[in-house]
Amino acid sequence: MKYCGECGNPVEQRVPQGDNRTRDICTVCEVIHYTNPRIVAGTIPVWKNQVLLCRRAIEPRYGYWTLPAGFMENAESTTEAAIRETWEEAMARVSVQGLYTMISVPHIDQVHLFFRAVLVDGTFGAGPESLETRLFTEADIPWDEISFPTVKRTLELYFEDRKQADYPLHVSDIRRPLKT
Amino acid sequence: MKYCGECGNPVEQRVPQGDNRTRDICTVCEVIHYTNPRIVAGTIPVWKNQVLLCRRAIEPRYGYWTLPAGFMENAESTTEAAIRETWEEAMARVSVQGLYTMISVPHIDQVHLFFRAVLVDGTFGAGPESLETRLFTEADIPWDEISFPTVKRTLELYFEDRKQADYPLHVSDIRRPLKT
Numbered sequence: 001m002k003y004c005g006e007c008g009n010p011v012e013q014r015v016p017q018g019d020n021r022t023r024d025i026c027t028v029c030e031v032i033h034y035t036n037p038r039i040v041a042g043t044i045p046v047w048k049n050q051v052l053l054c055r056r057a058i059e060p061r062y063g064y065w066t067l068p069a070g071f072m073e074n075a076e077s078t079t080e081a082a083i084r085e086t087w088e089e090a091m092a093r094v095s096v097q098g099l100y101t102m103i104s105v106p107h108i109d110q111v112h113l114f115f116r117a118v119l120v121d122g123t124f125g126a127g128p129e130s131l132e133t134r135l136f137t138e139a140d141i142p143w144d145e146i147s148f149p150t151v152k153r154t155l156e157l158y159f160e161d162r163k164q165a166d167y168p169l170h171v172s173d174i175r176r177p178l179k180t
Numbered sequence: 181m182k183y184c185g186e187c188g189n190p191v192e193q194r195v196p197q198g199d200n201r202t203r204d205i206c207t208v209c210e211v212i213h214y215t216n217p218r219i220v221a222g223t224i225p226v227w228k229n230q231v232l233l234c235r236r237a238i239e240p241r242y243g244y245w246t247l248p249a250g251f252m253e254n255a256e257s258t259t260e261a262a263i264r265e266t267w268e269e270a271m272a273r274v275s276v277q278g279l280y281t282m283i284s285v286p287h288i289d290q291v292h293l294f295f296r297a298v299l300v301d302g303t304f305g306a307g308p309e310s311l312e313t314r315l316f317t318e319a320d321i322p323w324d325e326i327s328f329p330t331v332k333r334t335l336e337l338y339f340e341d342r343k344q345a346d347y348p349l350h351v352s353d354i355r356r357p358l359k360t
């Protein structure tokens with residue numbers, strides 16, 4: 001940020017009084033402009049022992065496979081965001097079962113939330129951000145073409161937990177860009 | 181937002197191509213300025229059957245009691261944010277046990293995360309944002325002087341679950357300002 005969103009004058013980077021972090025502060029109106037991590041919400045959409053994945057039609061990771069997920073919007077809940085993203089990217093209606101992974105990604109200021117979910121009627125399609133969508137059995141998952149480390153970790157945990165049919169919440173971090 | 185943070189020129193509110201929500205878009209450089217919900221992270225700090233609460237030294241809700249919690253910062257994890265806030269507000273070192281409540285508050289664009297935690301050595305104090313901090317037994321909790329609905333709900337769930345010594349994750353929403 002270079003200019004103040006409130007008055008349009010230049011901001012400077014300094015630590016406000018009583019704070020301990022550098023912030024963007026307006027040189028004229030003195031408003032402090034905070035920035036905070038963003039939430040990415042998505043689902044693991046399941047239908048008859050298969051998981052629905054989307055092949056990305058947008059950068060980054062064009063052409064790679066992902067779970068449906070995207071940035072949570074203002075004025076919605078985490079669950080609503082996950083359901084909306086599943087609809088927009090995979091054209092699938094889901095019933096959400098519970099939060100499954102919460103993965104902080106500090107180097108990009110994001111927190112990724114994946115909910116377990118079941119397709120309501122087994123129908124799906126490709127939204128504008130997807131080249132195609134497809135149901136995969138565990139054996140067919142394209143592990144070398146998964147878009148993001150948080151998606152890969154969530155899928156790995158899911159198939160591991162499925163052996164016991166017990167899906168506890170997994171809270172973890174991914175600390176740096178990982179090769180996938 | 182009235183001005184573009186990148187170039188300082190006025191923004192306008194309109195729906196970008198391919199989007200379905202109104203955004204702040206710069207009239208000159210055309211940058212789209214997204215805003216997203218913020219995460220508030222905190223703990224339920226427990227010591228010998230008692231819960232540590234902080235009496236707020238800042239607005240909103242000056243003088244009311246709260247669990248230690250605050251806005252998650254960039255470059256940290258959710259757990260780190262909860263531990264940091266507990267240190268800053270209650271001067272208490274905690275060991276985090278697990279995510280306990282995730283409460284979306286859509287009308288103020290926030291998601292509140294509370295982790296169960298245990299004081300490491302039983303010491304605590306009042307940070308700059310607290311008038312005082314105190315350990316409370318369940319019978320002593322000042323229910324009529326709790327700062328925020330998410331804190332009240334988290335405490336209610338905690339004492340209910342404590343009867344069974346079983347603390348599943350609770351995901352819920354609070355849809356409008358509630359009287360406390």
Ligand SMILES: [Zn+2]
Nearest residue numbers: 004007026029
């Ligand atoms: Zn300004």
Ligand SMILES: [Zn+2]
Nearest residue numbers: 184187206209
């Ligand atoms: Zn601009």
